[in-house]
Structures are given as C-alpha cells and as structure tokens.
Amino acid sequence: MSTVVLLALTGLGLAALYFLIASGLSLVFGLAGVLNFAHGLFLSVGAYAAWTVSESWGAIPAILLGVAVAATTGALVELVLIRPLYTRHTEQVLVTVGLSLAGVALLQSVWGADARVFPRPAWASSVVNIAGAQVPADRFLLIGAAVLVLLGLLAFLRFTRYGLVIRAGVENRDMVSALGIDVRNAFTLVFAIGGALAGLAGILAGMYFSSISPGQGASLLIFAFIVVVIGGLGSVTGAFAAAVAVGLLQQFVNYYGTAGAGDVSVVALLAAVLLLRPAGLAGKAAPA
C-alpha cells in the first residue's frame, strides 16, 4: 500500500511538471498554430535565472525572477522570430528547432554542460508520512503549483477579455480578426504565459530532480508534447487530465515493469488515443 501511495504521489508530481509545460504549449499551438520546439528553452532559461540568484536572493524572489525571465523570453521569441513567419509553417518549425538547439548551446557556454545542483528550501527536502509511505514534500509543492495554475488559467480564460479572445482564437482565429480584434496581441500573450509556466516548471523540476542541466528542457518537452496531443490541442483541462494519465502510467510501469517500459507505455498510450480519439481527450473545440 505504501509503495502505491508513494508511486501515485511521485507520478502526480511528475504529472504536475508535464502539465505546467504542456498547458502553455497547448495554448500556443491551439491559438497561434505554432509547434514550438523552443518551449523547452523557456523552461531552462527560467531555471538557470532562478539558480543564478537563489543563493543571494532567497527562494521566492528567485522563483519570481525565473518566471519573469522565462515569460519575457517567450514574448520576445514570438515578437522577433515567430511573428514574421505565421504564414510560413515550415520555416516556423525550422526556427523553433534551431532556437532550441542554439539555446542549449548558449546555456552550455555560459553555465557549462554539467548539471548544477539546484538549491531547495529545507522544508522541500523533508518527508511526509502518508499511509505508511515516506513522501518527499516537494511532490506536494509540484501538485499544489499545478492545481493553482490550472485554476488560475481557467479563471483567466473564463472571466477576462483576453481569455475570451484566446478561447475564440483557438476555434477560429481568422474570425476573431474579422471581428476587429488584433489577434497577434493574444499570440504574444500566450507565448508569455507559456514561457512563464515553463519557467516555473523548470524551477520546480530543478527542485524535483535536485539539479538543472542545459538539456533538461528538451527532454521534458518530449513528454509535454505527448500530453498536449493526448489532451487535445488548445485545451487546458485536457492537458491536465492527460498529464495525470501520463505521469501515473509512466511512474507505475517504470516501477513494476522493466527499465524504460514507462516511456514505451506512454508512447503506446499516445498511439491508442490517436487511434480511438484523434482530436485528443478534449478536442480543439473545447479550449477551457
């Protein structure tokens, strides 16, 4: 029983990371139609920014800085690199792939290729006894952050003007323009939101894995893409459900199966969803 509880909470912690990355990725693809392979860079930039100042500034200011730097990076990438290429999808993909590779190289040149130990608050290193399982407290931080982000995103999408524009734009962005709305501002906003959430995910991943490395964003991004596809493009709640499914499946199969079976099972889940429900769990028409 204690093993199941530990695996479940660890899987949910992993799911929280996937959701934080995938929610922004999903909104970016759903609204702007951009398959952003550079999304992992936002994660790494946020993590390294927070790591750089964490010793001197303390945890909370470091997290805020990391999120702000990642959000700014997201907005700048949209404004400078993506905006001129909205009608040129091949070039768009090439630019984001190139940026992700160049970003990793840039991070390596500044901070080195080796992983860096990520400082974590003392309470995050403690353990909590639940049904006999000794659960690291950072799992609850991850899960709590993901739930708060989910609720915040849903409130933003439901109750704000920009949220309304984004929900409509995910369905039909040409029609949003035909109502007199400059949908490009919403594109920049979702890149900034996606960057901020990826930056937060990068910082929390640093706490979860106790380290950060230049390639960490790219490796997490693969599973985030799977979560986006399973959840349904543009759907925040779909991404949340898919992240939970992927995180739990991966954790349990990795423990009870052979080495690497968890990753294979996630790909099998993706294939099953694509066959049975090609639009994903939520589909594109239900963005919230």
Add this chain to the structure above:
Amino acid sequence: MILKINNLSVRLGGSHILQGVAFDVAETGVTALLGRNGVGKTTTLRAVLGEVPATGEVLFDGRPALGRATHRLVRDGLGYVPEDRCVFAGLTVAENLRLAVRVPSPDFDLVFDLFPELRKRAGQRAGTLSGGQQQMVAIARVLLNPNRLLLVDEPTKGLAPAVVTAVAAVLERIAARVPILLVEQNLAVVRRLATDAVVLEAGRTAWRGRAADLLSDADATRSLLGVGTTAGRH
C-alpha cells in the same frame, strides 16, 4: 461609392481564382454579388477583407484596403458575416456577442429588437444552436458596432424556408441603415433586397447593373446564373 473594386486578382494554391474583378458598391441599399458555385464570390469578399492575398485596387470609404490588416478594416466599419456563420461553438451566445463588442456603447437594443431569442439563449453554447439561430448570432455580432458597409456571405444557405424569410426581413431592416454587399444564391431573397447586382463568371465580372434588370431578363439569369427567374420566385 462606399466600395470600389478594380482589377482584383487572387491566386490560391496555383489556381487563378479572381482574374480582374471590377465593380462598385453604392452608399445605400443592397448590392448582390451573384454567380454559379466556384466563380469567386466568397473569395472576392475575403480579398476585400484582407483574408487572402490579392492584387489590384480596392477602395473602401475612399481609402486603399489591400494590404491592410483585417482587424483594422473591420474597426474602420467593414462588417463581415461569413458563409457558414462561423460562430464560436464553444462560447455561449453572450460570449460570442461580448467578443464582438469594440465600442463603448454597443447597440444591444437593436440586436435584441431584431433577435429577441438571443436574449433568452444568452447562456447557451453557440454550437448547440440551430442554423437559423447561429445566423442570428453571426448577424448580431456585426450590428453591435457602427458599420460603413456589411459584407454578408450566403446568409440563407441551409436554412428552412420560414427562417430564410425571417433572415431576409432582418437584412431588409439593416439595409435601411447600412449598405450591404450580399452574396446570395436564393434569387427570391435577391429580388426582395437587392437594388444593384454584380455577376461573376470564371473569376471575372460578367454583368453589373440594376438587380431588377437582371432578374427580369430570363436569358441573362439562365446563362449567367444557370437558373430561370421563375425558380427564384418561390
């Protein structure tokens, strides 16, 4: 003239869809844009609106329109009711209307006067509405804001006869306030609403003049539109 189109040309996916379309839209009344399926009527509207790349000359309210962003043209008073309604299915009726508002005092009185049913269905998802109700939402969205010209694309397509009549009556009331460039296949609706008519054929302007003159010429309607005028009287 509120809209002047000259030598409008559009190429899409290797096809030369529009090959020098030219016509004007008067400051008042309804100008019907007619023609068989696939001659470029919808493409003409989308080119005017900046949704497809085009060459030639389009003057909207005296200012060049080609090359300007769609949202800027709309903000300058170019309202668009697209083919197949294009309501946001996942949004409620109220959200569809709220999204369209871009002035401090939107004309909800007019909208609910024309479409009282929308008030009752404010909380309903637009995707669950009937075709006629979705058309109400699509038309209501443009009426919330002041317009200099409305582009209305096949507003009666796929609707039941009683709903077609109701939509035509609404357009008639709207036309008293703002000029309309109307793409329409139903000649009975054209006969009721249009003062002027333009007929496209193979991406070119084949005929333009008074709508009544076109519709009273059985040979012209048969050769240009592929229908007899008696069919349009039903």
